[in-house]
Structure formats: structure tokens, C-alpha cells
Amino acid sequence: MKEPLRIGVAGLGTVGASVIRILNTQASLIEEKTGRPVVVTAVSARDRSKDRGIDLSGYQWFDNAADMAASSDVDCIVELIGGADGMAYETIEKAIANGKHVVTANKALLAKHGLKLAAAAEKKDTALAFEASVAGGIPVIKILREGMSANRIKRIYGILNGTCNYILSRMENERMTFQDCLKDAQKLGYAEADPTFDVEGFDTAHKLALLSSLAFGTEVDADSIYVEGISSISPLDITMAGELGYRIKLLGVAEYGKNGLEQRVHPTMVPKTSAIAQVMGVTNAVTIDADAVKELTLIGPGAGGDATASAVVADLTDVAADAVPLPFGVSAASLIKATSAGMQLHQGGYYIRLMVHDRPGVAAGVATRMAEEEISLESILQKRPDSEQPSADRTGRSGTPVPLVLITYAAEESRIRSALARISADGLTAEEPQLIRIERE
Structure with a gap:
């Protein structure tokens, strides 16, 4: 039988406690699938006295998670501290530098440092696994x-x-x-x-x-x-x-x-x-x-202790079975720097709600500005509750704005924004427009 994979858990919140619980209750199943035991040997958190609903007495305690990442009694660090920098980053960086595998649920840290950490993990031939970082229990x-x-x-x-x-x-x-x-x-x-x-x-x-x-x-x-x-x-x-x-x-x-x-x-x-x-x-x-x-x-x-812990343990079983893929599927060096398509170039349908002054010609004025930007309207709806009667102010505008809703066919966002700016400049609206994009099948 292979030597056990020794786990150090950094962060003992809801997910961390669930990871330890699952590893204990499913120990025989995990060993059967991986060919080796997966055991927790060390833990780290800020508060030793907190009741987490699990027995931690058999594990080595580290007040500093980065120290645990350098321990010779740990093969793999599970980072559940959170945060893009600070102790979470220091712990992962030190773990990789010491040739240890890393499993994390930390999407903020990976979004900021993922490329650098993936490259470091590849050089050390260690895992940087993060199934739990996106969509909880969904693999x-x-x-x-x-x-x-x-x-x-x-x-x-x-x-x-x-x-x-x-x-x-x-x-x-x-x-x-x-x-x-x-x-x-x-x-x-x-x-x-x-x-x-x-x-x-x-x-x-x-x-x-x-x-x-x-x-x-x-x-x-x-x-x-x-x-x-x-x-x-x-x-x-x-x-x-x-x-x-x-x-x-x-x-x-x-x-x-x-x-x-x-x-x-x-x-x-x-x-x-x-x-x-x-x-x-x-x-x-x-x-x-x-x-x-x-x-x-x-x-x-997408969240919750057991669901997220399930994803963490799935990564641990891969590590235990020596089935460690590259963090992003290809080498970090081969990831390309993409050209970013600015939102102004987005093409799609739009829902636009305008709170307009209730007077004749407003809808026509809005439609005209849309047409000037070559925006085709699928529908235009104006509703006022039956009980609501307009009361004109000194300018002839009603005292209570009413909603005017537009649904557009596919249009470029820059043109939508330009049309809305013109409508506002015309004094047709009483407040900022609501714009919601439509994602059709």
C-alpha cells in the first residue's frame, strides 16, 4: 500500500470543517478509489477555542498557516482562508515552494495570482487544484x-x-x-x-x-x-x-x-x-x-459547506491518485493574452426602461432618437396604473413620471448609449434609464 497523503487544512470555517468530516466519514471509499489513505495531519486557524463541531485533538495545530505549509509532516495544503492576498497567498506560495500540492477554493486569489502560481506549481511538478473555486459542488x-x-x-x-x-x-x-x-x-x-x-x-x-x-x-x-x-x-x-x-x-x-x-x-x-x-x-x-x-x-x-467540501475532496482524490492535471489544462506559458472586446462593441438585444414625463410626443421623441442611431425596436410599451391620473406642473409636464419600456433587436451598445444620452438631453426623462441586456437562446 502507498504511503498516506497527509493533508494540512488552512482555515476551519464551514467548508474546512466539512472537508475534515468528509475525509473521516468517507475514508475507506476514498482509499479504495485512490489506492492510498488520505488523512488530515495538521490544521490552522485563528481561534483554537472555537467549537467547530468536529474533534481536532488528533491534529497538529499551527497558529500560522504558512508555517504549516513548510512542515515536513504535510504533503498537501488545503487553503480555505480566503482573500486575494495576505496569509492565503503566503500559504499557497510557500507550499508550492516547498514542493507541496495545493487545493484551494479561493477564486479571488486565483483571479489575481493564478497565472503566477500555476507557473510555479508546474516547475515544482505539484498540483494547484481549484474545483471548489467556481460553482461549489458543480464539477x-x-x-x-x-x-x-x-x-x-x-x-x-x-x-x-x-x-x-x-x-x-x-x-x-x-x-x-x-x-x-x-x-x-x-x-x-x-x-x-x-x-x-x-x-x-x-x-x-x-x-x-x-x-x-x-x-x-x-x-x-x-x-x-x-x-x-x-x-x-x-x-x-x-x-x-x-x-x-x-x-x-x-x-x-x-x-x-x-x-x-x-x-x-x-x-x-x-x-x-x-x-x-x-x-x-x-x-x-x-x-x-x-x-x-x-x-x-x-x-x-453553488455554495454551502458540504457542497464546496465535496469539490475540495474531489481534488484531493486526484492528488492522491497521482492524477494531477495542469492547473489550466495547458502550460501557463502557453496561455495567450487575449484582446479584450470592450463593452461598447457588444451586440445584442436590450430592455430599456425610461421614466418619462407623461405628455404627448414623448414616445415619438424616444423612437426618433433610437432610429437616428439605427436601432430597431421590437416593441415599445407605456403603462400607467388605471388609478393614476397625471397632474401637470407649470411646464406642462405631469408630476409623476411613467415607465416607457423598449425592447430592441440586436444593436451595438455604443449606439444604445448614444441614443439614451440624446433622449436625456432632450429632457424627455426624469431619471437615469434602466438598461438590461437580453441573452437569447
């Missing part, structure tokens, strides 16, 4: 890196943040505002006290950067991703989307086009008939468009 990393190696991928997109999907689902199902849904999500533990990282799209952007690199063989480039969050989505937008046959999701989308690599994170209208529109609550989903398999959609738990 999308392995599928992109290994399962779809014979496919040329055209586009990859998905729901990559459970917090946002939960909020949008509640807003639709219960006609709640964004703020009310967010408060509930925080009470239930789905959202952090400071939810900015999730609801403004940055978490999704980090995950998308990793998926893009795996899908297209490009360097990880999170800084080139266009990012919008969901905090501006109103109940009216949710309602209008439903009436028009769409559902709003926060998507991360990456695709190669004639202008280069387009990477974007933003609220998106998807047809209610699409597979991804059926994904509600905290669940994640990833759709891959490729030449051989056509369209593949993966759906599953």
Missing part, C-alpha cells in the same frame, strides 16, 4: 479542463452567485424589493453583512475569469471584465420581464468574437423557456456552448 472545472478537451468552446455563461439568484428569485416570486430581499438573505446567512462583493457582481467576475481561461486558453484577466450588479433592479423590471416572456438573472458571460474576448457580468433577461431560467434560489448553473456537444448545462449547489 465545471474538471469538465472544461478534461471532459471537453476535444471541443472548441464558443461561449460559456452562467449563474455563478447564489446570493444574487436567491434575491432575484424572491423578488419575482414574492414581489419584494431588492432591499427587503437582501435583508432576508442576510438573516438566513446567504448574504454577508457587507454584501457588496456578491450583489455588485465582483464574486461572479472572479469566477468568470477562471472559466474564461479554461474555456479559451487565455491568461486570467479579471480586470478586463465588465461588471454590473443587481442593486438597481426594481420590482417593475421583474414584472415587465415576466410580461415580455423573460426572467432576470445575474449572469457571467464569456465568448470569443471578431473583436476579441468579451467577458461581462450583469443582470440579464433570459427567455423563460431556457434551462437557465428555471434555476431558482441559491442554486448555480453553467451553460457551455461548444462545437461537438453543442449545449451543455450543469446545475447544482
Whole structure:
């Protein structure tokens, strides 16, 4: 029998505790599949006294995770500290320098330092595995890196943040505002006290950067991703989307086009008939468009202790079985620096909600400005509740703006922005427009 693979777990939060629990309860199954025992020998966290629901007395304790990464009693470091820099980065860097394998769930760190760390791991012939960094328990990393190696991928997109999907689902199902849904999500533990990282799209952007690199063989480039969050989505937008046959999701989308690599994170209208529109609550989903398999959609738990730990342990079984692939599927040196396609060049359909002054000629004025930018309108809708009667102010404008909703055919974003700027300059609108891109099947 081979010598055990000795694991050091850095970070003992929900996921870290679940990793230790799974390794203990599934020890015989893991050994049967890998041909060697996988055992935890050391742990590190900030607070020794905290009750984590597991017995840690049999493990060597390190107050400093980087010291554990240099220990001769550890073969593989599981980094679950979090954060793009600091102790998490120091621990991984030291582990690789000491010839140890690394398994991490840290998408922020990989989005920033992934290329450098992958190159270092290749030189040391050690693993840098990160299945748990994207979409929790969904094995999308392995599928992109290994399962779809014979496919040329055209586009990859998905729901990559459970917090946002939960909020949008509640807003639709219960006609709640964004703020009310967010408060509930925080009470239930789905959202952090400071939810900015999730609801403004940055978490999704980090995950998308990793998926893009795996899908297209490009360097990880999170800084080139266009990012919008969901905090501006109103109940009216949710309602209008439903009436028009769409559902709003926060998507991360990456695709190669004639202008280069387009990477974007933003609220998106998807047809209610699409597979991804059926994904509600905290669940994640990833759709891959490729030449051989056509369209593949993966759906599953995107967060949570056991789901994320399952992905961590899957990486550990690969390490134990000596089945260690290159971190990004190809050597770090062969990853290309992609030309970034700016968002202004994006081509697609748009939902545009304008809050306009309720007076004759406004809709015609809006349509004229759209036509001047060669934007074709699929539909234009103006609604005012039956109980609401306009009350004119001194300028002849109604006191209460009313929504005017436009759905466009495919258009370039720069032209959309130009038309909206002209409409605003004409004094037709009372507030900033709402613009949501449409992702058709």
C-alpha cells in the first residue's frame, strides 16, 4: 500500500470543517478509489477555542498557516482562508515552494495570482487544484479542463452567485424589493453583512475569469471584465420581464468574437423557456456552448459547506491518485493574452426602461432618437396604473413620471448609449434609464 497523503487544512470555517468530516466519514471509499489513505495531519486557524463541531485533538495545530505549509509532516495544503492576498497567498506560495500540492477554493486569489502560481506549481511538478473555486459542488472545472478537451468552446455563461439568484428569485416570486430581499438573505446567512462583493457582481467576475481561461486558453484577466450588479433592479423590471416572456438573472458571460474576448457580468433577461431560467434560489448553473456537444448545462449547489467540501475532496482524490492535471489544462506559458472586446462593441438585444414625463410626443421623441442611431425596436410599451391620473406642473409636464419600456433587436451598445444620452438631453426623462441586456437562446 502507498504511503498516506497527509493533508494540512488552512482555515476551519464551514467548508474546512466539512472537508475534515468528509475525509473521516468517507475514508475507506476514498482509499479504495485512490489506492492510498488520505488523512488530515495538521490544521490552522485563528481561534483554537472555537467549537467547530468536529474533534481536532488528533491534529497538529499551527497558529500560522504558512508555517504549516513548510512542515515536513504535510504533503498537501488545503487553503480555505480566503482573500486575494495576505496569509492565503503566503500559504499557497510557500507550499508550492516547498514542493507541496495545493487545493484551494479561493477564486479571488486565483483571479489575481493564478497565472503566477500555476507557473510555479508546474516547475515544482505539484498540483494547484481549484474545483471548489467556481460553482461549489458543480464539477465545471474538471469538465472544461478534461471532459471537453476535444471541443472548441464558443461561449460559456452562467449563474455563478447564489446570493444574487436567491434575491432575484424572491423578488419575482414574492414581489419584494431588492432591499427587503437582501435583508432576508442576510438573516438566513446567504448574504454577508457587507454584501457588496456578491450583489455588485465582483464574486461572479472572479469566477468568470477562471472559466474564461479554461474555456479559451487565455491568461486570467479579471480586470478586463465588465461588471454590473443587481442593486438597481426594481420590482417593475421583474414584472415587465415576466410580461415580455423573460426572467432576470445575474449572469457571467464569456465568448470569443471578431473583436476579441468579451467577458461581462450583469443582470440579464433570459427567455423563460431556457434551462437557465428555471434555476431558482441559491442554486448555480453553467451553460457551455461548444462545437461537438453543442449545449451543455450543469446545475447544482453553488455554495454551502458540504457542497464546496465535496469539490475540495474531489481534488484531493486526484492528488492522491497521482492524477494531477495542469492547473489550466495547458502550460501557463502557453496561455495567450487575449484582446479584450470592450463593452461598447457588444451586440445584442436590450430592455430599456425610461421614466418619462407623461405628455404627448414623448414616445415619438424616444423612437426618433433610437432610429437616428439605427436601432430597431421590437416593441415599445407605456403603462400607467388605471388609478393614476397625471397632474401637470407649470411646464406642462405631469408630476409623476411613467415607465416607457423598449425592447430592441440586436444593436451595438455604443449606439444604445448614444441614443439614451440624446433622449436625456432632450429632457424627455426624469431619471437615469434602466438598461438590461437580453441573452437569447
